Structures are given as structure tokens and as C-alpha cells.
Amino acid sequence: MTVLRSIDPNHTPALLKERGAFFASDDITRFISRWSIRGADDLVMEPSGGDAAFLVSAMARLRELAAEPDTQPIVDGVEIHAHSVRVESQRVREVGGTAHLRHSDFFAIEPEPVYDTVIGKxxxxxxxxxxxxxxxxxxxxxxxxxxxxxxxxxxxxxxxxx
Incomplete structure (x- = not known):
């Protein structure tokens, strides 16, 4: 499945580089999700969500591991860029999941040692x-x-x- 990735149309390649926004391919996100997520109940967090590529692949992996095919996985995420938070939320909903997202600088968030998997780039x-x-x-x-x-x-x- 090819998913259109929507980034802020006002951001030029130079501005994306300035933000450090270099997006991972579906093959990479799928590989990392399969390697790192071991159980359907894993608590997953993506600390720099970007275009939600890792969140979407995490949803697929959690659903693959679930005993019930209609399971609606939940993932957590952090993203500093407002437009990207909206894109992440939409993309996760489109694949049948729920994302608890925080619009924040990751460094401003106190670490929470509750996650089984921290995934992303x-x-x-x-x-x-x-x-x-x-x-x-x-x-x-x-x-x-x-x-x-x-x-x-x-x-x-x-x-x-x-």
C-alpha cells in the first residue's frame, strides 16, 4: 500500500533540512517495527513523528500480533511541528489506530520509562x-x-x- 505523505506545503527542502526532517522509507519503518515490536500489548512511542511513517508501521505490526483482527492499536508520539502533528493523527486514523500525540519539543518532555518500544528516527x-x-x-x-x-x-x- 502506498500512502501519500503530506508535509507542510510552506516548507521548502531547505526548511525541512533545517528542521532535521529526513523521512524514512516504508521498507525501513516496516523492518524496524517488525524487529522492535514483540507483542500486541507493547506500549510504543515515536518521539519525532514527522510524517507518521513509524507510527503507521507500528500500527500494522501491533495489529499483526493481535489475537483479534479488529484490534485498534494505540501508540504515543511527540512532534514539534504543528502541521506534522495533524498529518500524524490523520494517517494513524486512516489505518485504523489511535495516536496519543503531544505537540512539543521532545527535549521539553520528562522521560517516562513506561514504553516497551521507542521507535523512529x-x-x-x-x-x-x-x-x-x-x-x-x-x-x-x-x-x-x-x-x-x-x-x-x-x-x-x-x-x-x-
């Missing part, structure tokens, strides 16, 4: 391109995680630690 933003506030939240998140990154670390490193 962190944004790839050069550390130098972080805003001062976001850079500070990322740095604090890595320290809480017990890691001190060098000043030139990319966003994905802090994101993964958090």
Missing part, C-alpha cells in the same frame, strides 16, 4: 544550528541521562540519549 540537525533554548534543553537531557556530549555533537545524539 531522530532529527538530524547540526548542533550549531540549534536555537539557544533548544540547545540548552538537549544538553540538560544528556546530563540527566548520564552523558556529557562534546559541543559539536549533532541533535540525534542528544535525542537518542533522552
Amino acid at each position: 531522530p532529527p538530524y540537525i547540526r548542533y550549531q544550528d540549534f536555537s539557544d533554548e533548544c540547545r540548552l534543553r538537549a544538553w540538560e537531557a544528556t546530563l540527566r541521562g548520564g552523558v556529557s556530549l562534546k559541543g559539536l555533537a549533532s541533535s540525534w545524539a542528544a535525542f537518542t540519549i533522552h
Whole structure:
């Protein structure tokens, strides 16, 4: 099934790059979902939802593992970009699931150790391109995680630690 991915029409390729928005293919999301989601009751979270590719593949995997074919899986997600939150919500509904989404900077959310699977691809933003506030939240998140990154670390490193 080919799903049209809707990104904000006002975002040029340069603006998407600035956001670190590089979307994963269906083959990659399917592979990672099958590898990481082991049970129909797994609690799944996507901390940088983007175009919902990982959430959609997680829905398919949860449904595949469910004993009842009409199961309506639930996943959680975080996304900083408002338009992407709307796209994620719509795409998950279209495949018969429910997404509990938070419109927020992932670094502003306190980690919750309740998930069986954290799935996705962190944004790839050069550390130098972080805003001062976001850079500070990322740095604090890595320290809480017990890691001190060098000043030139990319966003994905802090994101993964958090």
C-alpha cells in the first residue's frame, strides 16, 4: 500500500533540512517495527513523528500480533511541528489506530520509562544550528541521562540519549 505523505506545503527542502526532517522509507519503518515490536500489548512511542511513517508501521505490526483482527492499536508520539502533528493523527486514523500525540519539543518532555518500544528516527540537525533554548534543553537531557556530549555533537545524539 502506498500512502501519500503530506508535509507542510510552506516548507521548502531547505526548511525541512533545517528542521532535521529526513523521512524514512516504508521498507525501513516496516523492518524496524517488525524487529522492535514483540507483542500486541507493547506500549510504543515515536518521539519525532514527522510524517507518521513509524507510527503507521507500528500500527500494522501491533495489529499483526493481535489475537483479534479488529484490534485498534494505540501508540504515543511527540512532534514539534504543528502541521506534522495533524498529518500524524490523520494517517494513524486512516489505518485504523489511535495516536496519543503531544505537540512539543521532545527535549521539553520528562522521560517516562513506561514504553516497551521507542521507535523512529531522530532529527538530524547540526548542533550549531540549534536555537539557544533548544540547545540548552538537549544538553540538560544528556546530563540527566548520564552523558556529557562534546559541543559539536549533532541533535540525534542528544535525542537518542533522552
